[in-house]
Amino acid sequence: DNAFLPRVWNVTILDVSGNDLEGQVARGLLRRPKLQYLDLHNNLLAGSLPDIPRSSSLEFLAIHGNRIDGSIPTAIDRLISLKHLDLSDNRFVGVVPDRLGLLTQLEYLFVGYNTQLTPGHIPDMFQRLTNLKELSMKLSKRNGPIPSWIGGLSNLQVLDLDGNELEGKVPDSINSLTGLEYLMLSRNQLSGNLPESLDGLSNLGIVSLGNNSIVGDAAPLCTFPKAVFKADCGGAQPQISCACCTKCCNDIDVCTEDMILPALDIRYQEHYERKQVVLTKTGPMPTSATISNGQ
16 A cells, blocks of 8 residues: 555565555555565565666565566666565566576575466576575476576575476586585476586585486485485486485376475574575475474
8 A cells, every 4th residue: 555655764674474465566665765675475465566666775575475467577677785585476477587687686586486487598697696595496487408607606505496397417517506505406307417526515405306307326415414305216217326315206206295495484683594494285385394404
């Protein structure tokens, strides 16, 4: 409702998440000159996003878990100070804008669970997002290969590309992501050999590779214990040899009875740091047991 906007002209933090707010995102809400943190997630907001002004103050924008449709605005790159952007679990259509790659301060980018997006590659301009700690494009209709430049995102801790139509081999450059904690590539069309030199990924606690056509020996990934490790190591003719997997998938047991999902409710009080990862069978919001304490 635009009527309340004059009352929050100088607000810096606005968190109205987890209510039953309906209607569209108020026109002008993003024009608050001092607004740094805006959390609208888990409401019933619908319609398109309003026009986006240029802002050097907004650092955190979370609108996941609503019913927002229309395209992801290309003008979102005007929010030049954004560190956290969560557009997931909405009804966006059209392409994932290349111009998201101009938001070079981003540390967290979530666009997953938007199943009506136009199929397309992971935008090459994302290689500019070298401050990213977490990238989630789960169930966003991504196709083509995992780009080799992904290894240049050296700060990544979470890479979630589950549930797409990605093809080709897992790039060797992924070995450069030495801080990676969660690697989720399951339910794609990936093939080829598992990269041989993965023993440098010593921080990995969650690995999900199942329901692909990847082959090889997962022994380098078994050097350090995993809370969850899923791969196509089951059946009479396993595609991957994996002595440490916690779940072996095959053509009958397809490992899709649950989904692995880092908790989405990163809060400013916690300095936006990941606090947990959960398993959920029903959808994108954390509803089940904690697996690890993350950081």
